[in-house]
Amino acid sequence: MNKKSRTEPYISTYLHSKGRKLGLPIAGNFELTARCNFNCPMCYVHMTEEQVRAAGKELTAEQWISIAREARDRGMIFVLLTGGEPLVRRDFFEIYRGMKEMGLLISINSNGSMIRGEILEKFLADPPFRFNISLYGGCNETYENMCGQPAYTRVKENIRALRKAGVEVSLNLSITPYNYQDLAQIYADAVELDVNVRASSYMYPSIRVNGEQYGCGNRLSPEDAAKYGVAWDQLRFTGEEFAVRAQNMKNLIGDEEPECPVESEEGVRCRAGSSAFWMTWDGQMRPCGMMPGPTAYPLEVGFEAAWETIKAETAKIRLPNQCTSCAKRDVCPVCAAVCVTETGAFDQVPTYVCRQTEQTICATWEAYQNRRGADSKQAEQTICTTWKAYQDGRGVEQRMEEESSEHAAEKEGN
Numbered sequence: 001m002n003k004k005s006r007t008e009p010y011i012s013t014y015l016h017s018k019g020r021k022l023g024l025p026i027a028g029n030f031e032l033t034a035r036c037n038f039n040c041p042m043c044y045v046h047m048t049e050e051q052v053r054a055a056g057k058e059l060t061a062e063q064w065i066s067i068a069r070e071a072r073d074r075g076m077i078f079v080l081l082t083g084g085e086p087l088v089r090r091d092f093f094e095i096y097r098g099m100k101e102m103g104l105l106i107s108i109n110s111n112g113s114m115i116r117g118e119i120l121e122k123f124l125a126d127p128p129f130r131f132n133i134s135l136y137g138g139c140n141e142t143y144e145n146m147c148g149q150p151a152y153t154r155v156k157e158n159i160r161a162l163r164k165a166g167v168e169v170s171l172n173l174s175i176t177p178y179n180y181q182d183l184a185q186i187y188a189d190a191v192e193l194d195v196n197v198r199a200s201s202y203m204y205p206s207i208r209v210n211g212e213q214y215g216c217g218n219r220l221s222p223e224d225a226a227k228y229g230v231a232w233d234q235l236r237f238t239g240e241e242f243a244v245r246a247q248n249m250k251n252l253i254g255d256e257e258p259e260c261p262v263e264s265e266e267g268v269r270c271r272a273g274s275s276a277f278w279m280t281w282d283g284q285m286r287p288c289g290m291m292p293g294p295t296a297y298p299l300e301v302g303f304e305a306a307w308e309t310i311k312a313e314t315a316k317i318r319l320p321n322q323c324t325s326c327a328k329r330d331v332c333p334v335c336a337a338v339c340v341t342e343t344g345a346f347d348q349v350p351t352y353v354c355r356q357t358e359q360t361i362c363a364t365w366e367a368y369q370n371r372r373g374a375d376s377k378q379a380e381q382t383i384c385t386t387w388k389a390y391q392d393g394r395g396v397e398q399r400m401e402e403e404s405s406e407h408a409a410e411k412e413g414n
């Protein structure tokens, strides 16, 4: 578990590649709300109840269902319900059931804290395709520090209840200045719960929350992001697997299923704006939730026209030449959203990511060498100990021999 594993079913990969060729929106990400019962400092979309009420733009259940129906009629098969925390919506199950009745395959992003009692019962009676639950720490103190609530025990219990009932759960882990010290415990939890973890120490700048503060975020330095990313790799890989990973890194060969699958070498590499779209909580369509634009308004122009705008605008996006021709590209998490949130432009090099990538390669290789060093030191140690034991044994034998000849001599003397 937690090794390089294929998390996406082949049928989904196939449908996306067909969708891309035919210009169909196979997957929709619906950000049902910006509200959340947690308050994480690195979140890219988070508003209080009061802020949302003042903005007055959160879409109604009817509006979400109507957009989903139009999208389904245009080809959508997969839906991700996300937030904020989607379960804070009182009408969540109205939306969920409405979309289920359309035959859509629904995944849910959640912090996991509310999946108990009546809510849990409802999900057990009619489970989603998958839950993606964020695990923020390995103890209540870390949760309190990072999310504002000591919810670790509760979240773990909730995940356990879902797993016990056979519901598909995958964990998301954001490695931040608030939880890097808990990595070993988080890994142990994932093993105990028997769930796959998708971890990232790269945090996008939260420009949707903080305005145009490109490249800023409540996150680790690129060097520490690399260090703790590699620390996580050391937990999840065996010595042999880590050695292969180190060799691949050194040769600049990517060996991980990327967070957003790569579909093309030109322009936007992922599915955003070619077979997938994102709806923000206030009704804006974008290629991806991390990007501040391009934007279209399906509630005003209809789904079809909005989707055509998003596809056309996404096709114009170009990444920096330095990135498209970079030898490290396959081991670097660079993408259109990374460039624009780091620099304010799609075609500018995100230096934070360059530093993190460089350091990840170095730190992986260094950790591999240290492991090899530790292994050979251990081997040397074993040889020394064996030799010492042998010598000690010989000493004893010699002493015994000496003692017995002394004894014999004494006897003879008598």
Ligand code: SF4
Pocket (backbone or CB within 6 Å): 322, 323, 324, 326, 327, 328, 329, 332, 333, 334, 349, 350, 353, 354, 357, 358
């Ligand atoms: S961000 Fe830096 S390391 Fe990554 S592909 Fe671009 S130039 Fe290369």
Ligand code: SF4
Pocket (backbone or CB within 6 Å): 259, 260, 270, 271, 272, 288, 289, 290, 291, 335, 336, 337, 338
């Ligand atoms: S633009 Fe980046 S973050 Fe957005 S979907 Fe594509 S790879 Fe993922």
